[in-house]
Amino acid sequence: MTDFLPGLGPWLVCLAAVILGTAIQRLTGQGYGMVAAPVVALAAPKYLPGSVLLVGLCVGAGAFWANRSAVVVQDLPWGFAGRAFGAAIAAWIAARVVGTPALPLVIGIVVWIAVLLSVAGPALPIRGRTLFAAGTTAGIMGTLTGIGAPPMALLYASVEARRSAATQNVFFAFGMTVSIGALAFVGLIGARHVIFAAALAPSVPLTIWAVRPLAVRVARRSIRPVALGLAAVAATVLILRGLG
Structure with missing residues (x-):
């Protein structure tokens, strides 16, 4: 099994990142990829991006199911179409960078883009063309790195917290599915x-269950700085390592 699993230390580090990312994703509709992807890139890079995406599918599906009644169904078709289109583009790129020293650097840069979009991104109206554009961007970012939530988060920044988190989690779960399919297609x-x-x-459903009491008590804005700070630190380490 040594060819299929990292050592105990890297596994525990990745597990902690998945637990933290899952909790943030459940409560806010984004955050799993920004926490998990750079940590896995540092601790167990040969499992990127496939393992992050496969676990992300469980995260998105579980987080969506917990808030499924709040999903804005009419927003889904355009966002789904964009996400599938972006995944196809990213699969072509991934075939050229996965397994090379360029991948951690790409992940670090994408994480920083995601952090900047989350902090200072412009407010955008929710329309068909903005949903498609955000979906396409999310598809490219998410397939390459597992970080696809920030473009959609720009659209839902001013939407009521429960509806925002629920709808973003649908996009996230669908995005993980098409990204996995695209990467599997290119081997x-x-x-x-x-x-x-x-x-x-297995940590995903346990984490989603454990944070249920926090869903009605913790404000989305109070969690974001922690997630963004951790993501920025890990991304900076990845970039410095890639350039070193």
């Missing part, structure tokens, strides 16, 4: 990604 999902994801995935 970038293998047994080691599946086995490592299976070793991490």
Whole structure:
């Protein structure tokens, strides 16, 4: 199993990142990828991006199910179409960077883009063309790195918290599905990604269950600075390592 799982230390580091990212994703509709992807890139890079995406599918599906009644259904078709289009573009890019020293650098840059979008991104109206554009951007970012939430978060920044989180989690779960399919199509999902994801995935439903009491008590804005700070630190380390 040594070819399919990292050592105990890296596994525990990745597990902690998945637990924290899952909790933030459940409460806010974004955050899993920004926490998990850079940490996995530092601790167990050979499992990128497949394992992050496979666990992300569980995260998105579980977080959506917990708030499914609040989903804004009419927003989904355009966002779904954009996400699928972006995933196809990203699969072509991924075939050229996955497994090379460029991937951690790409992840670090994408994480910083995601952080900047989350902090200073412009407010955008929710329309068909903005949903498609955000979906396409999210598809590219999410397929390459597992970080696809920030473009959609720009659209839902002013939407009531529960509806925002629920709808973003639908986009997130769908995005993970099409990203996994796109990477599998180009041969970038293998047994080691599946086995490592299976070793991490049991923490997802437990975390979603554990944070349920916080969903009605914790303000979305109070969590974001923690998630963004952790993501920015990890991304900076990745970029410096990639350039070193």
